[in-house]
Amino acid sequence: MGNVLEIFASMMNFDYVVVRPPDSLWGARLNNGSWSGMVGMLEREEVEFALGPFTITPQRETVVDFTVAVHNDNKAILTVRPGLQSDVSGFLKPFTLDVWLLFLLSILAIGTTMRMLTSTEDRIFGTFTKNLTTKTAAWVFQTLTQESSDWIPKNDGGRLIVTTWLLASLVFMSSYSGILTAMLTLPRVTIPIDSLEDLVAQDDLPWRLEAGSMATKFLEESEDPVRRKAAAMSSGYFKDCWSSRQAIANGEFAGICDETTMKKAMSWDFSCQLGYLGEAEWQGLLPESLPLTPGGMGAGSEYGEQMYQVDPPTTDMDSVPGVGTWDLLLAQSAIANSGYKATWLASHRMTLPISIDIIKHSGILSKWIGDQITNTSQCLRPPSADRTESISALNIEAFLGPLSVLLAGCVLAFLSFLMEHILFIALN
Known part of the structure; x- marks a missing residue:
């Protein structure tokens, strides 16, 4: 002016x-x-x-x-x-809330279906699977995290579900790891x-x-x-x-x-x-x-x-x-x-x-x-x-979310151990 x-x-x-x-x-x-x-x-x-x-x-x-x-x-x-800024919930950001809810429902649906189908096939073919519920739950999560499982169903119906869940979990986890890597490399x-x-x-x-x-x-x-x-x-x-x-x-x-x-x-x-x-x-x-x-x-x-x-x-x-x-x-x-x-x-x-x-x-x-x-x-x-052109090292704040989940798991495991110990003493 x-x-x-x-x-x-x-x-x-x-x-x-x-x-x-x-x-x-x-x-x-x-x-x-x-x-x-x-x-x-x-x-x-x-x-x-x-x-x-x-x-x-x-x-x-x-x-x-x-x-x-x-x-x-x-x-x-x-x-x-x-x-x-570091985000505690950043490890959840690759997918929206709707996707995570559908993913959890898929886990419950696959686990329940596998449990019911395997039990039915055991009755039809005269076989028996010991600790079926535990083995089914472990198989669902091991397949999801791309880990090999020691147990698979003995009959074709159960094995078809195994193949379907294996492919679905492969796509899901590959997408999650790829998006998370991109978010950490080029943060928004x-x-x-x-x-x-x-x-x-x-x-x-x-x-x-x-x-x-x-x-x-x-x-x-x-x-x-x-x-x-x-x-x-x-x-x-x-x-x-x-x-x-x-x-x-x-x-x-x-x-x-x-x-x-x-x-x-x-x-x-x-x-x-x-x-x-x-x-x-x-x-x-x-x-x-x-x-x-x-x-x-x-x-x-x-x-x-x-x-x-x-x-x-x-x-x-x-x-x-x-x-x-x-x-x-x-x-x-x-x-x-x-x-x-x-x-x-x-x-x-x-x-x-x-x-x-x-x-x-x-x-x-x-x-x-x-x-x-x-x-x-x-x-x-x-x-x-x-952001700078070079890749910067991740600090502890970037891992607060996963570490919090790990800590919560350890606390729940410890509480479960205490309950089992108390029940064992009470029953004996």
């Missing part, structure tokens, strides 16, 4: 002094009917115009005049970036929040709305129940997406704000992780709001009242695949579309649109935004692409 401001000043031949709104807000209607933020300053004629990514709303149009859009943008969700990262529906459906990460923006009113008055729920269940407000970028990266809350500021925050996060720029070097970014005084114009922001020009890193990391880490994730599903608007009083509105058209159609604005938001392709990569 600083470059846009300079263009306006040069083409319209005026000087400016930047004034920061006392509450550092865009502007929303208060309960007493007055307005906060920059819109309030315009309404009270404390400034001549304000420049920033405003969104036109019917309420704001009652007190200020809007020019044509400088840039269109979306409202979206910015969250902490999920990473690769679960993205818990990728849309507004995901956000309101979870309760692990609170979310906040940008103070003084149109997002709150838009969500509250929406006909979509999900959007109304997002407004009603929010945990509060944050100043703006840029100043709250570190809190979001730390996982304190998720933020709903404009995508351009989100991408800038992600670019900052990526560049700082690489060590190219420090915190202070990136705080020269011109803020989203620039209220202006009569006879002058300037840049008031949380970073001070001086305008800065920040050059991006000299190395374009978009061309270096798989380098760097970052902690922010932009949800793929947008919440709403809004326009970056330059808000002026009526006295300037007649000449300003010409300047805006020149900036828009010449492509200058797109270049300025691209210069500030570097490493875009790296920052927008899915979390599953964060």
Whole structure:
């Protein structure tokens, strides 16, 4: 916005002094009917115009005049970036719950059928199988785990079931081992929040709305129940997406704000992780709001009242695949579309649109935004692409699930031994 401001000043031949709104807000209607933020300053004629990514709303149009859009943008969700995490139940993930239930039913069905068929064949052919139930159960599980069994039925009916179960268990276990190997080699990262529906459906990460923006009113008055729920269940407000970028990266809350500021925050996060720029070097970014005084114009922001020009890193990391880490994730599903608007009083509105058209159609604005938001392709990569190219060793957490099953089996075996011992003493 600083470059846009300079263009306006040069083409319209005026000087400016930047004034920061006392509450550092865009502007929303208060309960007493007055307005906060920059819109309030315009309404009270404390400034001549304000420049920033405003969104036109019917309420704001009652007190200020809007020019044509400088840039269109979306409202979206910015969250902490999920990473690769060990899953205790990961060894169960190769199949869905339905498949596992059908598999267990198959074991019961095969075991019961084999028990009944073998017993019937023994009566027909005058044979006898000792400990039939135990042998049948052991055979079912030995065949399932591709182990050889010392016992098979003596007659053709039982042997046909043996052949059928052997083929079925071979397909099942081969599929399980193959999928599990692939999951361990190329683990998937679960993205818990990728849309507004995901956000309101979870309760692990609170979310906040940008103070003084149109997002709150838009969500509250929406006909979509999900959007109304997002407004009603929010945990509060944050100043703006840029100043709250570190809190979001730390996982304190998720933020709903404009995508351009989100991408800038992600670019900052990526560049700082690489060590190219420090915190202070990136705080020269011109803020989203620039209220202006009569006879002058300037840049008031949380970073001070001086305008800065920040050059991006000299190395374009978009061309270096798989380098760097970052902690922010932009949800793929947008919440709403809004326009970056330059808000002026009526006295300037007649000449300003010409300047805006020149900036828009010449492509200058797109270049300025691209210069500030570097490493875009790296920052927008899915979390599953964060893994390293080399195969990493599995840690103990990756085996917690199987080890838990083994421990539970040992406990049950010990309890069974105690029961048998107690019964033996009681009977003798």
